[in-house]
Amino acid sequence: MAVVKPEMKSYIWLQTADGSIQQVEEEVAMFCPMIFREVLQTEMGSSKNNAISLPQRVNRAILGLILDYCRFHQLPGRSNKERKIFDEKFIRLDTKKLCELTSAADSLQLRPLVDLTSRALARMIEGKTPEEIRETFHLPDDLTEEEKLEPLRNMTDDPRIRLLNRLYARKRKELKEREKLKNVEVEEEQHVDERSVDDLLSFINGANEDSKSARATKSKKKNRRKEQARNSSINNETGNHNQESNCPTSSCLNGDTSDVPSPSKSSELQDSASVKFSPKLDFDDGDIEDELDPAMKEEIDREVEDFARRLNSVWPERMQEILSLGQERRPVPLSVNGNGSLKRYTGRVFFYKS
Amino acid sequence: MDTDSDKDLISDLPQSIIETILIKVPLLDAVRTSILSRKWRYKWATITQLVFNDPCLTLSHDKSIISCNLVNFITRCLFLHDGPIHKFELDTSYSPTSPDLDQWLLFLSRKDIKELIIDIGEDDWFRAPSCLFFCPKLTHLVLVRCELNPPPNFKGFLSLKHLSLQQVIIPPHDIEVLISSCPLLESLTLSYFDSLELTIRAPNLKYLNLEGEFKDIRLEDTSHLVGISVAMYMTDDIAEHFEQSSGCNFDKFLGGVPCLERLIGHIYFTKYLSIGNEQGSFPVMYQNLKFIELYQVSFEDMKELLVVLRLIVSSPNLEELQISSSSITTTTDIYDLDIWEKDWPADCTFSKLKIVHMTDFSGLPHEIAFIRFLLGHSPVLEQMIVAPTIYVTDKVVKMLIDLLTFRRASPLATVKFVQEPL
Numbered sequence: 001m002a003v004v005k006p007e008m009k010s011y012i013w014l015q016t017a018d019g020s021i022q023q024v025e026e027e028v029a030m031f032c033p034m035i036f037r038e039v040l041q042t043e044m045g046s047s048k049n050n051a052i053s054l055p056q057r058v059n060r061a062i063l064g065l066i067l068d069y070c071r072f073h074q075l076p077g078r079s080n081k082e083r084k085i086f087d088e089k090f091i092r093l094d095t096k097k098l099c100e101l102t103s104a105a106d107s108l109q110l111r112p113l114v115d116l117t118s119r120a121l122a123r124m125i126e127g128k129t130p131e132e133i134r135e136t137f138h139l140p141d142d143l144t145e146e147e148k149l150e151p152l153r154n155m156t157d158d159p160r161i162r163l164l165n166r167l168y169a170r171k172r173k174e175l176k177e178r179e180k181l182k183n184v185e186v187e188e189e190q191h192v193d194e195r196s197v198d199d200l201l202s203f204i205n206g207a208n209e210d211s212k213s214a215r216a217t218k219s220k221k222k223n224r225r226k227e228q229a230r231n232s233s234i235n236n237e238t239g240n241h242n243q244e245s246n247c248p249t250s251s252c253l254n255g256d257t258s259d260v261p262s263p264s265k266s267s268e269l270q271d272s273a274s275v276k277f278s279p280k281l282d283f284d285d286g287d288i289e290d291e292l293d294p295a296m297k298e299e300i301d302r303e304v305e306d307f308a309r310r311l312n313s314v315w316p317e318r319m320q321e322i323l324s325l326g327q328e329r330r331p332v333p334l335s336v337n338g339n340g341s342l343k344r345y346t347g348r349v350f351f352y353k354s
Numbered sequence: 355m356d357t358d359s360d361k362d363l364i365s366d367l368p369q370s371i372i373e374t375i376l377i378k379v380p381l382l383d384a385v386r387t388s389i390l391s392r393k394w395r396y397k398w399a400t401i402t403q404l405v406f407n408d409p410c411l412t413l414s415h416d417k418s419i420i421s422c423n424l425v426n427f428i429t430r431c432l433f434l435h436d437g438p439i440h441k442f443e444l445d446t447s448y449s450p451t452s453p454d455l456d457q458w459l460l461f462l463s464r465k466d467i468k469e470l471i472i473d474i475g476e477d478d479w480f481r482a483p484s485c486l487f488f489c490p491k492l493t494h495l496v497l498v499r500c501e502l503n504p505p506p507n508f509k510g511f512l513s514l515k516h517l518s519l520q521q522v523i524i525p526p527h528d529i530e531v532l533i534s535s536c537p538l539l540e541s542l543t544l545s546y547f548d549s550l551e552l553t554i555r556a557p558n559l560k561y562l563n564l565e566g567e568f569k570d571i572r573l574e575d576t577s578h579l580v581g582i583s584v585a586m587y588m589t590d591d592i593a594e595h596f597e598q599s600s601g602c603n604f605d606k607f608l609g610g611v612p613c614l615e616r617l618i619g620h621i622y623f624t625k626y627l628s629i630g631n632e633q634g635s636f637p638v639m640y641q642n643l644k645f646i647e648l649y650q651v652s653f654e655d656m657k658e659l660l661v662v663l664r665l666i667v668s669s670p671n672l673e674e675l676q677i678s679s680s681s682i683t684t685t686t687d688i689y690d691l692d693i694w695e696k697d698w699p700a701d702c703t704f705s706k707l708k709i710v711h712m713t714d715f716s717g718l719p720h721e722i723a724f725i726r727f728l729l730g731h732s733p734v735l736e737q738m739i740v741a742p743t744i745y746v747t748d749k750v751v752k753m754l755i756d757l758l759t760f761r762r763a764s765p766l767a768t769v770k771f772v773q774e775p776l
Contacts, residue, residue, distance in 0.1 A: 095363055099364050099367065102367065102371055102375075103367055103371065106368065114374060118371065118374040118375045118378055119378050121364070122375050122376075122379045125375070125379050125383060126379045126380060128383075130386065130390055133387070133390055134391070137362065138361060138362050138363055139362055139364070139365065139390050139391040139393075139394070140391050140392075142391050142392045143391060143392055
């Protein structure tokens with residue numbers, strides 16, 4: 001049926017990805033920046049044959065919604081209140097449509113509509129539990145339990161999560177220990193590394209006479225650790241190569257710098273510290289504080305503070321090595337400045353790592 | 355089972371949309387999306403806006419635990435983050451220790467930071483590290499309770515458009531240099547500075563907001579100013595300075611702002627402008643000035659009154675005027691009402707003035723004369739709203755009657771007397 005269109009109105013022809021072609025009032029269609037540009041640059045859209053092809057994400061039904069939005073908002077005479085009321089009603093759609101609409105509006109570069117729909121989707125995420133969000137958006141629950149816990153460490157206070165953290169950490173440690181026993185060469189490599197660091201440190205300290213005793217302490221520590229690893233009945237280690245290499249290093253430094261604690265005492269500290277800390281692998285301050293004896297904590301803090309200061313220049317390279325050793329590691333906050341109050345972070349690196 | 359309805363609705367949307375959505379969600383919830391599914395694990399890590407405020411705080415009675423957890427959270431987020439960070443906002447009453455803050459700022463300075471808002475602690479001032487001054491892409495900087503010491507090799511924030519400093523300690527010369535070394539600066543807010551003598555040179559400045567104890571403000575090279583809002587507090591020091599200063603403050607402040615559209619003055623602003631103001635010549639006309647709001651104008655001080663009159667007469671396109679009278683009244687009974695008769699030409703009209711709003715009106719002779727003056731010279735006036743101060747009770751009816759009898763140049767003018775405080 002031929003319809004005579006009034007002269008004043010001009011129309012633009014649009015073609016959606018699913019093949020349907022329709023004509024739309026010019027002022028409504030031109031409200032979309034993408035269509036606006038297409039018309040200006042390519043001069044298409046004037047007839048059915050050269051309809052403007054819309055991006056793939058825009059299907060017929062969604063185009064209808066978008067045009068409704070444009071039709072309302074392109075009229076300059078609307079008050080802000082009217083627009084707001086329209087918007088609130090407009091986004092009362094099911095989640096699927098809302099997502100498709102966001103996607104389509106984005107491809108047409110219709111920013112106000114993208115913002116509107118994003119806000120609606122944001123409301124569906126804010127304050128909801130993960131299960132609720134998965135339900136709303138049909139997300140697959142495909143992370144392993146362990147993976148789920150990782151990013152959450154320190155982000156929530158849920159004690160059950162902390163407990164699970166510990167259990168999985170312990171499991172992981174056991175696995176790693178078994179691996180370690182097979183990879184002795186890797187350990188050797190580690191020894192080489194830290195020896196050079198140690199050298200640097202003792203050089204910095206200027207305590208030449210102590211270096212020998214320090215090394216003795218260190219090797220003693222290492223042997224002890226190896227034994228413990230083999231036993232693996234009580235997990236006194238915090239279980240990975242770096243842990244091993246770092247602890248002795250710091251204990252070595254303890255031996256160097258602090259007059260009061262003798263090397264044996266410091267290694268004792270080391271051990272007891274590691275005993276206390278091994279079950280806990282998360283960085284939750286609340287937890288760690290609870291378990292540590294305050295005097296010991298002071299001691300450790302002081303020593304670590306010393307160490308941190310000295311390690312300033314060497315640390316970045318060291319960190320590279322550690323990170324490149326592969327396993328998925330949780331990020332460790334670095335203290336490059338080595339100021340006093342950062343000691344806690346460095347402390348954690350040395351005494352209890354995942 | 356209908357596979358269509360089970361299909362993941364949202365994870366495959368383009369990352370830009372996901373970020374748009376996650377930005378609209380509190381940061382804590384955004385980070386929690388990392389456990390939704392495999393695809394969502396790191397979707398949050400590329401958002402370009404990080405806002406840390408009260409919802410990020412853990413619930414606890416122990417202040418140090420809250421503070422500690424907040425510091426951890428921020429450090430973790432920054433460390434896990436991937437890609438540029440365009441906006442970083444930290445808005446909390448718990449002050450992180452200086453090394454933490456320094457490190458964060460150093461980190462951010464390497465991440466193309468554009469908007470930085472730091473408002474921490476309630477009583478402590480933090481010292482801004484030098485890395486703050488080397489954020490080349492900074493467009494928006496808001497600092498509260500901070501000590502700023504620009505290093506000698508600081509060349510300015512070349513992209514900065516918006517600067518807001520509140521209760522900031524900075525050497526007086528440095529603040530002027532800071533302002534003038536930001537060539538693109540469009541909006542400047544300075545709050546609670548003490549006894550500052552300030553010369554502002556900012557060729558692109560459009561909005562100026564000053565609040566505090568200022569001894570002297572000069573606007574040189576601010577020809578694009580569109581909106582000015584000033585609240586000037588008084589101390590004995592400043593009062594003394596006022597008495598001794600020479601030169602016309604009106605010219606120094608408003609002499610170079612021909613594009614001004616909106617002027618707001620609080621507390622001692624009109625008093626400040628009145629110093630050195632010579633009656634008579636009006637060299638500058640404010641063709642674009644449409645809104646004037648002046649608070650605490652003393653209608654007993656002739657000089658302040660002259661400032662007000664000078665302003666409105668120099669603004670031929672003035673549309674809306676709001677004046678609040680100062681509540682400090684003296685007991686003098688001598689009022690020289692001659693100026694209303696002699697000094698203002700009869701052909702002075704406010705041809706665009708539509709709305710006048712007088713508040714804290716106490717029926718002083720000059721106030722009444724002022725209203726009569728406005729009513730008689732505003733041919734398109736629509737509303738004259740007068741709200742009396744709460745201290746005046748007995749003269750109200752008489753004043754109302756007087757006001758209603760004044761000749762109105764505009765046939766449409768309505769005079770409203772509003773009793774409740776506005």
